[in-house]
Amino acid sequence: MKATIVTIGDEILIGQILDTNTRYISQALNRIGIVVHQQISIGDTAQQITTTLDQALSTTDLTIITGGLGPTKDDITKHTLTAYFNSELVYNQEVGDFVSQLLARRGIAFTELNRGQAMVPKCCTVLHNAHGTAPGMMFERDGKIVISLPGVPFEMRHLIDDKVIPMLAERFTLKSIIHRTMITSGIPESLLAERIAAWEDALPEMLHLAYLPAPNIVRLRLSAYQVEGQSVGKIIDQQFELLRQIIPQAVVGFEDASVEQLLHNALIERGEKLSVAESCTGGNIASKFTAMAGASAYFMAGVVSYSNDAKSDILGVNPELIATYGAVSEQVAIAMAEGVKRVGKSDYGIATTGIAGPSGGSAEKPVGTVWFGISTPERTFAVMKNCGTDRGQIIERATAHAIRLLYDNL
Numbered sequence: 001m002k003a004t005i006v007t008i009g010d011e012i013l014i015g016q017i018l019d020t021n022t023r024y025i026s027q028a029l030n031r032i033g034i035v036v037h038q039q040i041s042i043g044d045t046a047q048q049i050t051t052t053l054d055q056a057l058s059t060t061d062l063t064i065i066t067g068g069l070g071p072t073k074d075d076i077t078k079h080t081l082t083a084y085f086n087s088e089l090v091y092n093q094e095v096g097d098f099v100s101q102l103l104a105r106r107g108i109a110f111t112e113l114n115r116g117q118a119m120v121p122k123c124c125t126v127l128h129n130a131h132g133t134a135p136g137m138m139f140e141r142d143g144k145i146v147i148s149l150p151g152v153p154f155e156m157r158h159l160i161d162d163k164v165i166p167m168l169a170e171r172f173t174l175k176s177i178i179h180r181t182m183i184t185s186g187i188p189e190s191l192l193a194e195r196i197a198a199w200e201d202a203l204p205e206m207l208h209l210a211y212l213p214a215p216n217i218v219r220l221r222l223s224a225y226q227v228e229g230q231s232v233g234k235i236i237d238q239q240f241e242l243l244r245q246i247i248p249q250a251v252v253g254f255e256d257a258s259v260e261q262l263l264h265n266a267l268i269e270r271g272e273k274l275s276v277a278e279s280c281t282g283g284n285i286a287s288k289f290t291a292m293a294g295a296s297a298y299f300m301a302g303v304v305s306y307s308n309d310a311k312s313d314i315l316g317v318n319p320e321l322i323a324t325y326g327a328v329s330e331q332v333a334i335a336m337a338e339g340v341k342r343v344g345k346s347d348y349g350i351a352t353t354g355i356a357g358p359s360g361g362s363a364e365k366p367v368g369t370v371w372f373g374i375s376t377p378e379r380t381f382a383v384m385k386n387c388g389t390d391r392g393q394i395i396e397r398a399t400a401h402a403i404r405l406l407y408d409n410l
Helices: 021-031 046-059 077-084 093-105 112-118 153-171 189-195 197-201 231-246 259-270 284-290 308-313 319-325 330-343 391-409
Strands: 002-008 035-042 062-066 089-091 119-121 125-127 136-141 144-149 176-185 208-214 217-227 251-254 274-278 299-304 348-354 369-375 380-386
Touching: 002 021, 002 046, 021 035, 021 062, 021 153, 021 176, 035 046, 046 062, 046 077, 046 144, 062 153, 077 089, 077 119, 077 136, 077 144, 093 112, 112 119, 119 136, 125 153, 136 153, 144 153, 176 231, 189 197, 189 208, 197 231, 217 231, 231 251, 251 259, 259 284, 259 391, 274 284, 274 330, 284 299, 284 391, 299 330, 308 319, 308 330, 319 330, 330 348, 330 369, 330 380, 348 391, 369 391, 380 391
Parallel strands: 002 035, 002 062, 062 144, 274 299, 274 348
Antiparallel strands: 089 119, 125 136, 136 144, 176 217, 176 251, 208 217, 348 369, 369 380
């Protein structure tokens, strides 16, 4: 079974809001074996809605639409669908009573505008929205299904989970879609592809491999579409075990695993402490750790020493080092790592100092140059890496590389 997901709203097209609905619906449909064939975002015009519906119904079995069900004049989805299915709007007493009670609990008057929320196409099946005023609607034509849901994310999620997915799972006999993801780190995508080429070429025909690169990691997703039973999951596990034997040092874990989570677990298990000193990464490294529950067991201090004075006054970096070698240098990175380890009374110190841009670079130290300092109980060292040209990219790559450096040294 194939599906089309359509999000309606000019606010999405102009980038005013982020479309999280499509991701949520896609994941929910995949879990019950429905293949998402296409995802489309369109504006609030009747012509775009009807043209998109024509195209979706000609290529897929299920179309799920979000957005445009509010009470104001710019919300035209319901009226467009009524005309598209040659129907008429009728008052649904159950919806009207629910909306009236919901608004009363919130201290809001039940106006004629709100009453319009209970007007639904006569031909549709109403999907009760227990968390908002706009009900969901289901239409059928020539064996194809169209479902219209409110665009408010939490309302949409409840309708998907409570109404749509149970209905589809009960109504149709669906084959399985299986996705499993291995997280790797330390090997760039192109080199990783070369190293595992023979393994990839030998994959069973039913499995499809996708490379999903991110700062300092590459996700390897194996997918099987429209398959029977759970045996395919075991086959994927076997293939990943073969892959682990090829790149043992690069495997971080599976699904949502991360290097910072592994480091977090290791430090807790070892009873050791960590502090970080950041210049160009601006606290991003510290936030990765403190976002995880239990970080207080090992995370002692995070210092954003953005200025040279802060490097000297807080971390104890000798000003002569900065004057002689520059703030972005091996010597200063080492001093920062040792300084924050001392200030935080920690076993380990991480430091970053670099040029995140877009200005400040030179021929000797171009934008993207980052020095990393790592201080452990046994030694302190520094390495340099160019982390790109875009400021956001540089910060994320530097953050990931710093964490990986300490993890490797544990």
